[in-house]
Amino acid sequence: MATTTVDFEKQFAELGLGEGWKWDKGSWWLEPAEPMDVRAVAQKMLALEGRFVAITATERPDHEIRLDYQWDLNGNLLSFVAATTDNKKIASIVDLSPGADWAERETYEYFAVEFTGRATLEPLMLRAGQDVGVHLHKEEAAQ
Amino acid sequence: MSFRIPIGPYHPALEEPYKIELTCEGETVRDAVMNIGFNFRGIEYLAERRNYYQGITLVERVCGICSNVHAMSYCMCAEKLAAIEVPERALYIRSIMAELERLHSHLLWCGVAAKLIGFKTIFMACFSLREKVMDALSAISGNRVNYGMNCIGGVNRDVDDPQAVLAILDELERAIGKDIAPIFLYDKTVAARCKGVGILTKEQAFAMGAVGPQARASGYAQDLRKAAPYAAYERFQFDVPVETAGDVQARAVVHALEMIESCKILRQALSTLPEGPFQAKVAPRFKAPAGTAVSRAEAPRGEVLYVISSDGKEIPSRVRVRTPTFMNMATVRLAVLGQELADSPLIQASCDPCYSCTDR
Numbered sequence: 054m055a056t057t058t059v060d061f062e063k064q065f066a067e068l069g070l071g072e073g074w075k076w077d078k079g080s081w082w083l084e085p086a087e088p089m090d091v092r093a094v095a096q097k098m099l100a101l102e103g104r105f106v107a108i109t110a111t112e113r114p115d116h117e118i119r120l121d122y123q124w125d126l127n128g129n130l131l132s133f134v135a136a137t138t139d140n141k142k143i144a145s146i147v148d149l150s151p152g153a154d155w156a157e158r159e160t161y162e163y164f165a166v167e168f169t170g171r172a173t174l175e176p177l178m179l180r181a182g183q184d185v186g187v188h189l190h191k192e193e194a195a196q
Numbered sequence: 197m198s199f200r201i202p203i204g205p206y207h208p209a210l211e212e213p214y215k216i217e218l219t220c221e222g223e224t225v226r227d228a229v230m231n232i233g234f235n236f237r238g239i240e241y242l243a244e245r246r247n248y249y250q251g252i253t254l255v256e257r258v259c260g261i262c263s264n265v266h267a268m269s270y271c272m273c274a275e276k277l278a279a280i281e282v283p284e285r286a287l288y289i290r291s292i293m294a295e296l297e298r299l300h301s302h303l304l305w306c307g308v309a310a311k312l313i314g315f316k317t318i319f320m321a322c323f324s325l326r327e328k329v330m331d332a333l334s335a336i337s338g339n340r341v342n343y344g345m346n347c348i349g350g351v352n353r354d355v356d357d358p359q360a361v362l363a364i365l366d367e368l369e370r371a372i373g374k375d376i377a378p379i380f381l382y383d384k385t386v387a388a389r390c391k392g393v394g395i396l397t398k399e400q401a402f403a404m405g406a407v408g409p410q411a412r413a414s415g416y417a418q419d420l421r422k423a424a425p426y427a428a429y430e431r432f433q434f435d436v437p438v439e440t441a442g443d444v445q446a447r448a449v450v451h452a453l454e455m456i457e458s459c460k461i462l463r464q465a466l467s468t469l470p471e472g473p474f475q476a477k478v479a480p481r482f483k484a485p486a487g488t489a490v491s492r493a494e495a496p497r498g499e500v501l502y503v504i505s506s507d508g509k510e511i512p513s514r515v516r517v518r519t520p521t522f523m524n525m526a527t528v529r530l531a532v533l534g535q536e537l538a539d540s541p542l543i544q545a546s547c548d549p550c551y552s553c554t555d556r
Contacts (some may be wrong), residue, residue, distance in 0.1 A: 079276040080487035104418070105405045107518040109503045123490065123501065128423030130490055152405030155526050178233030178555065 061129070069097055084134035089123055094133050095146040095153075098124045105146075106130065108156040110164045117141070118164050122135070145171035161185060168181055198226060201537070202400045205209075205234045207274075207544075212551035216528070216544065223537050228529045235555035243515035248274055248348060248482045251515065256342045258517060259553040261304065264297045265495040266517070267346040269502040272426060273491035274348045277484035277506055286350030286474045287428040292361075292465045293336070294427065294493070295458040299368065300329040301496035302458075305548045306376060309448055312542045313389045318379050325371050332364045349476035365466070369459040374481050377452040380445070390445035394531040394543030397442055401527065408498020409450045410524040410547045414442035420494040432464045444546040452547075483510050493551040495520055497548050519553035 061081070062074045075082045083089075098105070106123040109132075118141055122133040129133055137143050147154045147169035157168045158177040165186025168174065179185065198221050205213035213234035219227040239258055243251045251274075256267040268290055275282060282290075297471035307322030330340050345351050347352055355361065368462055396406070401414035411418065419436040421429040437453035439446035484506040489501045498520030505514035524547045531539050531547070 057306075078279075078487055080490045082488075091422065102402075104402065105505075106499070107501055109514075109516040109518075111505060111516075121391045121488075123503075128418070128420070130424070130492060131388075132490065150405070151403050152526070155522060159522075172418070174233065175229075178236060180231075193258065 065131075068101060070094075070101075070183055080130045080132060082132045083132060089133055089135040090144075091120075091133070091135050092144050092146055092149065093148040094122060094124075098126065098131075099149060101126060103131070104149045105152040105156075108153065108160050110160045110166060112164065118166050120160070120166070122146075141165055142167045142169055147171050163187075197221070200320060203540075204231075206382075207541075212549070214525075214549075214551050216540075218532070218537065218540060220537050225532045225535050225537055225540060227444060228532050228540075230525065230529065232525065232551060233555050235551050237556065239556040240515050244512060248484070248511045248512065251512065252255060252348070253344075253513075255517065255527075256344070256346075256556055257337055258519070259550055260341055261301050261550060262297055262495045262500075262553070263342045264293050264345060265493050265500055265501075267343075268294065268427070269491050269493045269500055270504070270515075271346045271348050271500040272493070273415055273489050273504045274482070274484060274512075275485060276489035276491060277396055277504060278348075278424075278478075278482070280349050280476050280478060282350050282476055283473045284353075284428070284470045285472045286476075288431075288465050289351045289353075289355055289474060290427040290471050291429060291432070291468075292355060292462060293333070293343065293351075295462045295465070296333050296336075298458050299455055299462075300326050300333065301548075302455050303329065303376075305451055305496075306448070306455075308545060309444075309542075310379075312545055313386055313387060315379070315383075317378065319373070322522060324370060325376070328364055328368055332361050347475065347478075350474050350480040352475075354474050355466070355469060358469055362463065362466050365459060365462055369456070369463075371457065372452070372455045377456060377467070380448040380452040386448065389542070390448060390546075391441075391443060393444045393539050394532045394546055395442045396527050398440070400530050401442070404527045404530070405523045406498075406527050407520045407523050408495070408529065409447055409454065410498065410520075412437065413439045413446035413450045415440040420492055420499055424492060426491070428465065429461075431468075432461045434460050435462045444542060445533060447546045447548075459474065474555065481510060483508060484512070488514075497521055497550060497553070498524060500553075517556055519550070519556070521547070521550045521554040525549050525554060 103124045103126040109121040111119040118137045120135045161174045204215035211472035215231040217229045255261045255270045258266045302321045303326040307319045321412045357406035398415035401411045417438045434457045486508045488505040501518040507513045
């Protein structure tokens with residue numbers, strides 16, 4: 054019998070990945086009402102042998118940044134939707150998942166999101182001294 | 197006493213710019229710091245200011261090697277956003293183009309690797325064969341680099357003469373199986389230069405999120421064509437070559453064996469190409485409903501990810517591109533530690549880096 058999206062939702066809940074998973078436009082999304090603990094998500098995903106895929110930053114009209122943490126779990130792409138708080142800050146997961154290092158540094162440089170709890174955010178795409186949060190900034194959001 | 201050796205942004209082995217600063221004790225590499233971004237063109241920024249049709253043309257120029265997979269992934273993402281069902285024939289043609297692209301990309305890598313190893317005969321053989329793949333791509337699409345094959349809802353051109361491509365494939369399959377693959381698998385010169393060099397363990401590959409041949413050479417077996425099939429890959433029988441040594445030779449072997457598997461896929465796709473249309477009907481002024489969609493594909497270098505957000509207008513509100521080299525290049529730091537300085541160009545090249553992709 055084919056596995057349905059309802060089966061997957063149950064499986065994700067049983068695996069401790071939270072409730073409220075939504076199958077939308079061909080992949081899985083979790084956007085809880087409460088601020089997401091991205092470190093707890095990373096710990097859980099790594100315990101399940103999930104692979105870190107990407108951080109997708111999106112600038113909202115209110116200047117806050119939406120951050121989708123994409124993880125692969127056995128071929129399923131899971132997107133955990135988080136948002137920055139306190140003026141574009143979010144906890145770093147690089148000590149848990151070293152693969153997130155370049156993703157965090159890139160997000161910092163292009164969106165000025167500060168990842169707290171990591172030692173440094175050395176330049177990756179930019180050169181030392183260049184302004185961060187400029188390259189992918191939306192002009193209409195800044196106005 | 198340690199020395200810091202800055203290399204780049206113009207690289208001694210590769211054609212693209214990036215910077216790596218190696219800290220060495222004698223001839224042994226003790227640390228490496230990397231800088232990228234020299235090829236930044238603001239592709240994501242530009243894509244958020246162009247309509248979906250213009251976006252296809254734009255993202256096809258993210259990379260000059262795997263241009264097709266970028267356009268295909270972008271279209272797949274837009275199709276998910278708008279719930280468009282792509283005709284079966286178009287799915288087959290997308291798979292054919294993707295495998296031809298993998299073949300020419302892997303032949304390019306094998307040629308460059310052979311040159312760095314000091315095996316110039318194989319370099320010449322690989323590039324000669326690559327021309328035949330380019331001929332096939334050109335025969336199908338009319339182009340050698342940016343093929344313009346993908347559109348939202350399918351493909352722009354049909355494969356009119358599968359038999360002609362099959363004839364090219366006969367020659368390719370024979371040469372790759374008889375000449376190229378055995379060199380990387382069994383030749384003593386290649387083994388002497390590559391075996392035990394630049395090791396990346398499975399644990400390191402997984403922790404760093406490595407993808408594609410770089411991960412599969414370290415024993416991490418995921419290939420999206422099997423794990424999360426797209427286009428017509430579910431219909432084809434093929435294996436995913438996996439090596440466990442994690443060294444440069446393992447990467448070479450995985451590339452060589454993947455070319456043989458690509459030939460298998462191509463033979464099946466071209467022999468069983470279904471009849472029917474190759475484009476779904478899509479409104480001339482395409483607008484996607486509000487929402488966010490994600491698509492992934494197995495590019496020649498590994499997983500490529502596209503995220504497109506729409507607010508219901510003709511222009512996407514967010515386009516995100518995460519390329520395979522963005523994940524793989526960070527693993528070079530681990531692979532060069534403790535290695536000879538003279539081996540570092542080969543180790544860097546062995547992850548099949550593409551900086552146009554990485555920097556976007």
